[in-house]
Amino acid sequence: MSSAQDAIVVGIDGSEHSLRALRWAAANARRRHEPLHVVYAFAPLAGFYGAGMPVLQNAYDELVRVGEKTLADAVRTAREVAGDEVTITSEMPDEPAAPVLVSRSRGARMIVLGSSGAGGFTGMLTGSTTVEVSAHAQCPVAVVRGRDTEDGPVVVGVDGSANSERALDTAFEEASWRGAPLIAVHAWSDDQFTGYYGALPLAVDWDEIEQDEQRLLAEQLSGRQERHPDVKVERVVVRDRPRHQLLDWSAQAQLVVVGSRGRGGFGGLLLGSTSQALLHHAQCPVMVVRPGHER
Secondary structure, eight states, rough: OTTTTTEEEEEOSSSSSHHHHHHHHHHHHHHHHEEEEEOOOOOOTHHHHHTTTTOOOOHHHHHHHHHHHHHHHHHHEEEEEEEEOOEEEEESSSSSSHHHHHTTTTOOOOOESOOOBBSSOOOOOOOHHHHHHHHOOSSOOEEESOOOOSOOOOEEEESSSHHHHHHHHHHHHHHHHHHOOOOEEEOOGGGGGGOOOOOSSSOOOHHHHHHHHHHHHHHHHTTHHHHHHHSSSEEEEEESSSHHHHHHHTTTTTEEEEEOOOSSSSGGTTTTHHHHHHHHHOOOOOEOTTTTTOO
């Protein structure tokens, strides 16, 4: 059984972004009393093969030494944050980051990444890697960006889909663990009710639509509030694009939770425009919940 099984898994690369992600993951492991698994995907030969350049043994050995030190330092930092009661394991596989982390996601509680890896000596956690893991992981993926705070509400986007239901379940759990209020945001757009070029094909009763959207959110919350009586819930129903609302709420939230579309195709297309916008522009950590996630 992998050390990642039932653990919070964090990917590091030595950059400041991944160090923030490491501390965030360690704090969550402490809060949840769950194990933490630190992954430093080490693929030093990847940059040499295309150029046809041989790698001298002493150069490779030096890269391994630096990698081992980076991982050891990360484990010490995690221990300082998580305390002695959290089990911390680590690994340095000789593979590219994205496939390693997607593989570890199969049994993990969540994957935690920094928003960018530029600055680490291997540059592991580039934006494209973060997007790829977020798109393909089989557990929730938390991308640590923006403000680093434990104050503020947990915010979740709700659109009535199966994906947002899974995100809503995860958001309730996160709010409960954190002792934070939950803000459930349902944003609906005129585009749902208008034709091409914004033309109205029929007379639209916006008041009736507003009531329907209120009912949709109430139905999504039904039962979940009863299962989490400790979580104070605020409902927000607004006529706007979801990405605009969630980005605005990220300015005061400690975490934004969103589902992903999961329609297939290339990595970026798996996420949808709202998830993509949050990964790149949110002012707080973002958690993407993939289709099929059942914990």
